[in-house]
Amino acid sequence: MSATQASGVAQAKRWYWQRISAMVLALCVVVHLAVMIYAVRGGLSAGEILGRTQGNWGFAVFYAVFVVACAVHVPVGLANIAREWWGLGEGAALWLSRAFGLLLLVMGLRAVVAVVVA
Amino acid sequence: MHKTLKVKVWRGKEAGGFTAYDVPRNESQTVLDVVTYIQRHLEPSLSYRFACRVGMCGSCAMTVNGKARWTCRTHISKVAPDGELEIAPLSNLPVIKDLATDMSEFFDKWARAKGQFKGELTRDAPFAKVEPASPERKAADAGIECIGCGICYASCDVVSWQPDYLGPAALNRAWTLANDVRDVQQVERLRAVAGDAGCHSCHTQGSCTERCPKQLAPTMSIAGLKRKVARAAVRGEL
Numbered sequence: 001m002s003a004t005q006a007s008g009v010a011q012a013k014r015w016y017w018q019r020i021s022a023m024v025l026a027l028c029v030v031v032h033l034a035v036m037i038y039a040v041r042g043g044l045s046a047g048e049i050l051g052r053t054q055g056n057w058g059f060a061v062f063y064a065v066f067v068v069a070c071a072v073h074v075p076v077g078l079a080n081i082a083r084e085w086w087g088l089g090e091g092a093a094l095w096l097s098r099a100f101g102l103l104l105l106v107m108g109l110r111a112v113v114a115v116v117v118a
Numbered sequence: 119m120h121k122t123l124k125v126k127v128w129r130g131k132e133a134g135g136f137t138a139y140d141v142p143r144n145e146s147q148t149v150l151d152v153v154t155y156i157q158r159h160l161e162p163s164l165s166y167r168f169a170c171r172v173g174m175c176g177s178c179a180m181t182v183n184g185k186a187r188w189t190c191r192t193h194i195s196k197v198a199p200d201g202e203l204e205i206a207p208l209s210n211l212p213v214i215k216d217l218a219t220d221m222s223e224f225f226d227k228w229a230r231a232k233g234q235f236k237g238e239l240t241r242d243a244p245f246a247k248v249e250p251a252s253p254e255r256k257a258a259d260a261g262i263e264c265i266g267c268g269i270c271y272a273s274c275d276v277v278s279w280q281p282d283y284l285g286p287a288a289l290n291r292a293w294t295l296a297n298d299v300r301d302v303q304q305v306e307r308l309r310a311v312a313g314d315a316g317c318h319s320c321h322t323q324g325s326c327t328e329r330c331p332k333q334l335a336p337t338m339s340i341a342g343l344k345r346k347v348a349r350a351a352v353r354g355e356l
Contacts, residue, residue, distance in 0.1 A: 015344060
C-alpha cells in the first residue's frame with residue numbers, strides 16, 4: 001500500500017469515528033436541550049443548577065460521555081478545516097486538532113467534576 | 119419569443135474573451151443549435167464538440183449562462199427567456215480552444231478510481247447470475263447511466279480548490295463497480311477512493327446531483343463509498 005493509500009485508510013477510520021461520535025452527540029444534544037428547557041422554567045440560578053448536579057452521578061456519567069464524544073468528533077472536522085481553509089499540511093493539521101481535542105477533553109471533564117463533586 | 123438571440127461565446131484558450139453574435143431565434147431551438155448556427159454562418163473558426171445530438175454521447179457539455187449543461191438537450195426557452203445567452207467552456211478543465219476542453223484528466227481520474235471492471239470468469243464460463251432485486255444490483259443500477267459528459271465535474275467546488283480530487287463522475291463509477299458482485303478488485307478500489315483525493319473530500323453540497331442531466335445522484339454514490347470504505351478500514355480489511 002502506498003503512503004497516499006495508507007493516509008486514505010487512516011482518514012476513512014477518522015471519518016468512521018466522527019460518524020459514530022455524531023450519533024452519540026445527536027442524542028446528548030437532544031437530552032441536554034430538553035433538560036435545559038425543562039429546568040429553567042422557574043428561572044435560572046447557580047444555586048439551583050448545583051443543587052441538581054452535586055452528587056448526581058447520572059449527570060456525571062451523561063456529561064462525561066458528552067465531553068468524550070465532543071473530544072472525538074471535533075478534532076476530525078477541525079483537521080479538515082485546517083487543511084482546506086488554512087492550508088496546513090496533513091501532519092500539522094492532525095497535531096493541531098488533536099491538541100485541541102485534548103483541551104476540550106480536559107476542560108470538559110474538569111467542568112463535569114466541578115458541578116458534580118465540588 | 120424574441121426574433122434574435124444575443125449570444126456571447128468564449129473565444130480563445132484559458133486567456134480569451136467573449137465575442138457577441140446575433141442569432142435568429144427558432145421554434146424548439148437548443149443551445150447546440152445556436153452554437154452550430156454561429157459556426158456555420160458567422161464564425162467558421164469556432165471550435166466546439168458534439169456527436170450524437172440526442173443526449174447519449176456526453177460530448178457537448180458547456181457552461182450556459184453560468185451553469186454547466188448538456189447543450190443538445192437544453193432548450194433556449196428554458197435557459198434564455200430574455201433572449202440572452204453566454205456560452206463558455208466547462209469549468210475545472212483546461213481549455214483547448216473556444217468551447218472545447220481537454221477532458222484527459224477527467225477520464226484519467228476514472229482510471230485512478232479503479233473504474234475498470236475486472237472479472238475472473240472466462241468466455242467459456244456460464245453467465246454470472248445477478249439477482250435484479252438485490253441491494254447491490256439496485257445500487258449499481260442507480261448510477262450506471264452516466265454518459266461521461268463532465269457536467270458534475272465542472273460543477274464541483276471541491277474539484278476547483280483541490281485539483282487532485284477524483285470528482286463525482288469517477289467516484290460514481292467506482293460505486294457502481296463496488297456494487298458489482300462479479301468484480302474482483304474490490305479492496306484495491308476502496309483503497310483508491312479513500313481519503314483526501316477520494317470520497318472523504320466530498321462536502322455533500324450536491325451540485326453534481328443538482329446538475330446531472332441524467333438525474334443521477336453522485337452525492338449518494340460518494341456517501342455510499344464513504345460508508346463502505348470506513349467499514350472496511352475499521353475492520354482492517356484495507
